Amino acid sequence: MRALILVMVGFLFACSPAAPPPTTNSSAPNAEAMQAAALAMQAKVAALPGPFNGADYEAGRRAFGQCRSCHAIEPDAPSRGTGPNLFGIVGRKIGSEADFEYSQAAASANFDWDGAKLDQWLTSPQAFLPGNRMSFVGVRNEKQRRDLIAYLMVASAETEE
């Protein structure tokens, strides 16, 4: 399985153009360009540490639909009143977005978010951190949590160039 993934990643990297695409024909996004972008994101997922390297980026992106009503994830977006911005969440200290008013429970907790912590949080926010203010029951499906966390790891680390 690992060998297969490595081969796939190698293949994806070998196929991605080294130079930016030519400026001609760059107006409307076409299906081919969108597919190439999706493949590039999936290659980043494959380079994550296990078990997240086995995740499905596209499925994770869709699963994030459950979170969007409360959370932005774009780098420049302000936190919504409903939830803190999640850009850069992996590696960030819990409760540390300056423009969001956290619960006492989140503000006084002291750890950095990583894959394992996110997995516990998303399984059941209330069981993981009693007294927090995220009104969300949790994601019961293990595969969906893995896809979602891999999406957070990749999407929330994307920088604008």
Ligand code: HEC
């Ligand atoms: C109903 C609104 C709502 C939904 C839906 C929601 N969240 Fe949250 N989330 C919050 C709030 C509010 C907080 C802050 C909790 C606190 O202060 O106790 C939070 C906190 C978080 C944190 C910790 C942020 C930090 O800065 O430490 C993560 C990670 C997170 N949410 C991920 C998710 C993901 C992933 C989903 C979708 C599966 C999701 N949330 C769905 C409202 C929501």
